Amino acid sequence: xxxxxxxxxxxxxxxHTYEEHSALRGVDFTVEAGSVLGLIGxxxxxxxxxxxxxxxxxxxxxxxxxxxxxxxxxxxDRIKERIAYVPQQPEAFPWLxxxxxxxxxxxxxxxxxxxxxxxxxxxxxxxxxxxxxKLSPGERQRVELIRxxxxxxxxxxxxxxxxxxxxxxxxxxxREVALRAGEDGCTVLFSTHIVSDLERVASQIALLHAxxxxxxxxxxxxxxxxxxLWLPPRHAAAAPDAALSRRAHSDGSLTLVVGRGARGDWPxxxxxxxxxxxxxxxxxxxxxxxx
Amino acid sequence: xxxRLVFGLAWRGPNLHKPWVVAFAALAMCSAAALVLHTxxxxxxxxxxxxxxVLALWLAAMGVLLGSMVRLAVEARRLCLPGxxxxxxxxxxxxxxxxxxxxxxxxxxxxxxxxxxxxxxxxGLAAGIAYALLPFWVVALALLLMPLLQTLTESLRWRxxxxxxxxxxxxxxxxxxxxxxxxxxxWRRVLQHxxxxxxxxxRPIMLSATWTGGSPxxxxxxxxxxxxxxxxxxxxxxxxxxxxxxxxxxDPLRALRIALGGPYSPxxxxxxxxxxxxxxxxxxxxxxxxxxxxxxxxxxxxGLRALILGLPVFGLGIVLLxxxxxxxxxxxxxxHLSGGELAVLALxxxxxxxxxxxxxxxxxxxxxxxxxQLPLIAATVLIEALLTPDVNRTLLLALVLGLVPAAExxxxxxxxxxxxxxxxxxxxxxxxxxxxxxxxxxxxxxxVEFASDGLRHAAFAATLLCYFGFATLxxxxxxxxxxxxxxxxxxx
Numbered sequence: 001x002x003x004x005x006x007x008x009x010x011x012x013x014x015x016h017t018y019e020e021h022s023a024l025r026g027v028d029f030t031v032e033a034g035s036v037l038g039l040i041g042x043x044x045x046x047x048x049x050x051x052x053x054x055x056x057x058x059x060x061x062x063x064x065x066x067x068x069x070x071x072x073x074x075x076x077d078r079i080k081e082r083i084a085y086v087p088q089q090p091e092a093f094p095w096l097x098x099x100x101x102x103x104x105x106x107x108x109x110x111x112x113x114x115x116x117x118x119x120x121x122x123x124x125x126x127x128x129x130x131x132x133x134k135l136s137p138g139e140r141q142r143v144e145l146i147r148x149x150x151x152x153x154x155x156x157x158x159x160x161x162x163x164x165x166x167x168x169x170x171x172x173x174x175r176e177v178a179l180r181a182g183e184d185g186c187t188v189l190f191s192t193h194i195v196s197d198l199e200r201v202a203s204q205i206a207l208l209h210a211x212x213x214x215x216x217x218x219x220x221x222x223x224x225x226x227x228x229l230w231l232p233p234r235h236a237a238a239a240p241d242a243a244l245s246r247r248a249h250s251d252g253s254l255t256l257v258v259g260r261g262a263r264g265d266w267p268x269x270x271x272x273x274x275x276x277x278x279x280x281x282x283x284x285x286x287x288x289x290x291x
Numbered sequence: 292x293x294x295r296l297v298f299g300l301a302w303r304g305p306n307l308h309k310p311w312v313v314a315f316a317a318l319a320m321c322s323a324a325a326l327v328l329h330t331x332x333x334x335x336x337x338x339x340x341x342x343x344x345v346l347a348l349w350l351a352a353m354g355v356l357l358g359s360m361v362r363l364a365v366e367a368r369r370l371c372l373p374g375x376x377x378x379x380x381x382x383x384x385x386x387x388x389x390x391x392x393x394x395x396x397x398x399x400x401x402x403x404x405x406x407x408x409x410x411x412x413x414x415g416l417a418a419g420i421a422y423a424l425l426p427f428w429v430v431a432l433a434l435l436l437m438p439l440l441q442t443l444t445e446s447l448r449w450r451x452x453x454x455x456x457x458x459x460x461x462x463x464x465x466x467x468x469x470x471x472x473x474x475x476x477x478w479r480r481v482l483q484h485x486x487x488x489x490x491x492x493x494r495p496i497m498l499s500a501t502w503t504g505g506s507p508x509x510x511x512x513x514x515x516x517x518x519x520x521x522x523x524x525x526x527x528x529x530x531x532x533x534x535x536x537x538x539x540x541x542d543p544l545r546a547l548r549i550a551l552g553g554p555y556s557p558x559x560x561x562x563x564x565x566x567x568x569x570x571x572x573x574x575x576x577x578x579x580x581x582x583x584x585x586x587x588x589x590x591x592x593x594g595l596r597a598l599i600l601g602l603p604v605f606g607l608g609i610v611l612l613x614x615x616x617x618x619x620x621x622x623x624x625x626x627h628l629s630g631g632e633l634a635v636l637a638l639x640x641x642x643x644x645x646x647x648x649x650x651x652x653x654x655x656x657x658x659x660x661x662x663x664q665l666p667l668i669a670a671t672v673l674i675e676a677l678l679t680p681d682v683n684r685t686l687l688l689a690l691v692l693g694l695v696p697a698a699e700x701x702x703x704x705x706x707x708x709x710x711x712x713x714x715x716x717x718x719x720x721x722x723x724x725x726x727x728x729x730x731x732x733x734x735x736x737x738x739v740e741f742a743s744d745g746l747r748h749a750a751f752a753a754t755l756l757c758y759f760g761f762a763t764l765x766x767x768x769x770x771x772x773x774x775x776x777x778x779x780x781x782x783x
Contacts, residue, residue, distance in 0.1 A: 048629070057634050059780060073776035080640040087630030095552045100535055104549060107539030108641045131530065 006069030008033055008155045008187040009054050013063035016049050016211075023049040024060065025211040031189055031204075036181045038202030038219070039191040042290045046211040047191040048088055051159050054189075055085055068155065081110060084148035088159040088191075090140050094133030098126055098143050102150070109151035117150045124169065137164040145173060149180070156180065158190040162197055174201050195283040205282070209290050214244050215259075219282070226285055227266070229256045232274040240267035245289045257288045298389075300382040301360055343408040346394055347415030353390055354419020355722070357383045358474065361424060361481050361495065368485035380478065383420075391416055410463035417470040422722075424477045426493040431609075529569070532562035540641030547655050550632050550639075553621040554614070555655060574606070604678075607671040608692055608732045611664060612725070615695040618659055619702040623717070626706050626782050637779035645777040649707075652778045656703045660696045668692045675735070683747065684735050690754045691731035694761075698724050701761040704768030709775070709782055712764070720760070727753045 009031040016024040023046040031037050041047050052058045054065045056072030065072035070079050093101050098121065106112040121128060124142045132140060141164045148156060156177070162170040178201045180186040192198055198205060198219070205222065207215040217225060231239055233252030243256035257280070258267050270277045280288065360383050367375035395412050399405035422430065481495060534557045538545040548555045558566070625631055642648050672689045679685070698720070705712055712720075731750045772778070 052629065052634075055634075055638065056777070057629075057637055057780070059776065071776075074645060075638070076644075077640040077642070080638050083638060085634060085638055087634055089630040091628050091631045092635045093550070093552065093632060095531060095556065096533060096549075100533065104535055104538065104546070105635070105639075107537075107546075108639050110640075 006066070007031060008068055009157075009189060010066040011050065011054055011063070012065070014050065014053050014060050014065060015062045016046075016053060016058065016060045018049075022211050024053065026063070027208070027211070027213045029206060029213055029216050031187060033187055034181065034185045035204050036177065036188040036190070036202050037204040037206060038198035039189060039206050039208060040193060040195070040198060040286060041191070041208035042193060045208045045290070047208055048159050049211075050208060051085075051157055051189070051191060055083070055157060057085075081151075082154040083157070084151050084153035084155070085157045086141070086144045086148045086159065086161055088163065089137075090144035092132075092144075095131055097129055097131055098135075099128045101132065101143070102147065105147055106150065111152040113150045113152055117146055120146050120149070124172065138166060138169065141165060142169060145176075149176060152184070154186060156186055156188045156190075158188070160191050160193075162192065162194060170197065177201050195286055199282055207286065207289060214289055215285075222282055222285055223279055224260075226257060226259050226280060228278045228280050228284070228288055229258045229267075229270055230254070230276040230278070231256070231269060231272065235269065235272045235275060238269050238272060240269050242267070245291075247288075247291075255288070257285065294385075297378050297382050298385055300363070300378055301357055301386045343398065343404075343411040346398065346408075347411045350390060350394060350412050350415040351419035351422070352719075352722070354387065354416045354421075355423045356419075357387055357390075358420040358423025358495075361478055364478070364482055365485045368482050376482070387416055387420065406460070410460060413467050414463055417467040417474075420474050421470040424474045424481070424495050426477065426495060428493060429473070431613075529565060531556055531566065532559045533557065534559045534562075543642060543651060544655060547636075547651055550636055551622075551625070551655065552632065553625075554618045554659065555621075570610075604671055604675050604688065604735075605732055607667060607674075608728070611667055611671075611692060611695045612728055614659075614663065615699045616721070619699050622656070622703065622706055623782075629781055631781075633779045633781045637777060649772065649775075649778040652707070653703075656707075657700070660699055664696045664699070668696070687731060687747070687750060687754070688735040690751070690758075691728060691735055694724060694728050694731075694754060694757055697758055697761040697765075701764040701768070704765040704772065706768070706782065707775075707778060708768035708771030709780060710764065710768045710771055711782075724757060727757050 007030045011027050011029050014024050014027040015022070027046075027050055039047050039050070049058070053060045053063075054072060055067065056065065056075060059073065067075060067083060068079050070076060075083075093104075096104065102114075102117050106114065106117070124146070126139055126142050126146070127135060132143060135143065141161065145158075145161060148158070158177075161173060165173060174197060177188055177190070181188050181201075181203075188201075190202075202219050205215070205217065205219050206213055215222075215226070226244070229243075231254045236248070236252055236254045239246065239254050239256055240258060243258050245257045247255045249255070258270070260266055266277065269275060360379055364376050364379040367373070367379060391409075391412055395405075395409040398408045398412070477495065533549055533552075535549065536542075536545070538549050538557075540546070545557060548557050626633065636642070642651075668689070671692060672685060675688050676685045702717075704710075727750075731754050735750070
């Protein structure tokens with residue numbers, strides 16, 4: 001398979017354990033070229049671990065990851081030129097100023113866009129003369145985002161990029177991400193737990209919960225494909241096994257999140273007498289599954 | 292406030308993952324050693340003293356752990372939990388008292404020398420707590436002045452008062468009382484700085500260690516504030532100016548040095564000059580301060596000679612130690628940051644294949660040892676050899692100085708190989724290494740008669756044991772690093 005035909009990011013059976021805690025439990029998924037995938041999950045769901053494993057920044061306990069067809073742990077320079085990553089808490093090169101850091105890092109990337117750096121630094125009002133360690137978390141995050149965008153990547157991976165940004169900077173960032181994906185065909189993977197950000201730019205979503213990927217589909221499909229099913233106590237035993245979440249109430253009734261089957265039909269339990277099926281918005285879906 | 296909770300606080304704090312296991316393993320080892328020393332007293336009449344020293348060392352280690360509870364008090368101050376803050380201080384006092392009493396009672400019952408033993412234990416405990424809490428500059432100054440005081444007491448014929456001497460109680464009080472007072476004062480000082488960074492020079496040593504608080508995601512050092520880099524708390528004119536020049540794929544070694552930062556950064560000549568001027572000034576000031584000692588009429592000629600010959604060699608040894616510690620700490624800290632340079636380096640194009648990257652990284656990390664430490668060691672040993680024609684002394688000095696590069700190499704290999712050395716493991720390694728290094732250096736440089744046979748043999752044996760430990764760690768790290776797919780994998 002040629003490099004251009006390869007999926008930008010692939011996870012195959014990824015497991016990872018920190019001491020006694022399993023952060024990833026057999027994650028399989030593929031990020032399609034040109035898509036903007038929003039990875040959503042609660043704090044500690046394993047989003048950062050998954051991203052780090054996808055980029056070869058940690059050795060998973062088992063399974064493997066591929067970046068543009070190459071094993072993530074053994075990337076060649078040719079692939080590295082095409083990817084960019086911003087960690088959740090950027091702390092690199094605190095001894096350099098933003099200007100020094102861009103001058104240094106820019107030399108390694110053939111497609112480095114100096115004009116973009118200058119324009120964005122001024123637009124985002126980032127101080128350029130102070131060491132990065134002396135910038136606020138928001139300013140630091142902006143510097144890292146500029147670094148990632150300036151190398152004109154084909155694959156952009158952002159780990160909670162908006163966490164430290166104010167609403168104006170967050171909108172700017174999301175606009176830039178949408179622009180890159182729309183105009184340059186850049187593939188974007190970004191993790192977040194801010195559902196509104198996801199709705200603004202993502203074309204696909206993946207929901208990670210307790211190290212497991214529970215859902216991965218096009219954003220527009222979520223309303224069509226998933227719903228909340230309430231079953232009265234007398235039908236609790238008939239609840240489908242394949243539910244994404246299951247919550248038992250004190251009166252014996254059950255609330256489940258169910259999805260359509262391969263042929264597009266709901267589970268038979270929705271036809272039961274007294275059963276109720278409700279459509280879910282993205283935020284409700286997230287809360288129902290992750291709560 | 293429930294006393295049981297207050298007592299238990301010291302054992303549930305962020306210092307240790309399994310504190311009871313560590314404490315009791317140490318107590319078991321120390322008790323076994325003390326028992327052996329005690330039962331072999333027909334062979335060695337001073338065995339009771341050895342037993343006391345061993346247990347005092349254990350109490351010193353426990354004192355370090357108790358003193359580092361100040362971190363919990365700092366967190367409590369930041370979170371506005373005055374109850375927890377007071378309970379932490381009370382827990383340290385109660386546990387210190389309990390440890391001292393529990394260790395002293397059996398010794399006092401079993402031994403014919405209860406008073407000096409309990410005094411020794413108090414000294415050990417107070418020294419441990421003070422070591423954890425006192426500012427770095429006080430500890431550094433104490434280390435520097437220790438041999439000087441020793442030489443002066445020898446020269447002024449104030450021979451050391453042995454523990455069995457009834458006057459030892461005065462020595463004990465003279466040590467323990469200021470240590471306790473200084474520790475209490477520093478506890479308050481650290482808490483007053485809870486919400487603003489303390490410069491590394493006046494920060495307690497235990498606050499300088501990377502503190503993860505048991506979290507899988509390491510945090511910046513709490514004492515560093517937002518910056519996360521202690522070096523940036525220094526005045527603006529002293530801040531390092533990195534010489535970027537054309538560093539990039541064309542000059543990968545220089546680029547890597549810039550990326551690693553801190554003590555590895557290539558600096559501009561002006562910045563280098565500015566940064567070395569304060570230590571040079573301090574050396575000049577120290578020389579001026581010591582001048583009255585040299586001309587003191589009470590100093591015997593032998594003692595003066597030992598002091599004059601020993602001081603530059605000892606000073607160079609301390610410079611070597613500080614350099615090694617600085618680099619090792621910087622490296623471990625950067626390798627713990629998931630959002631630091633490692634992620635950038637791992638994804639930076641133009642750095643070649645993984646094997647090439649690993650070789651380049653080792654070259655940069657070991658270049659500091661090759662280009663700075665080894666010439667400094669050679670020069671120091673040469674000065675010693677020229678000044679004192681004693682082969683044993685020179686050999687011991689060379690071995691002791693060699694501990695610093697050996698320890699640094701062990702830390703480099705362990706870090707690159709992601710060997711899971713726990714934080715307390717590095718703490719123990721640093722404490723033992725410093726003890727052997729400073730003690731050995733002291734024996735090799737300042738002793739008027741080059742120490743007794745027993746002390747000299749002990750210094751040689753302890754040094755060789757340290758080499759064995761460092762070589763084992765290096766071997767483990769080196770083998771583990773060879774199995775890794777690329778060198779920029781952090782310590783999870």
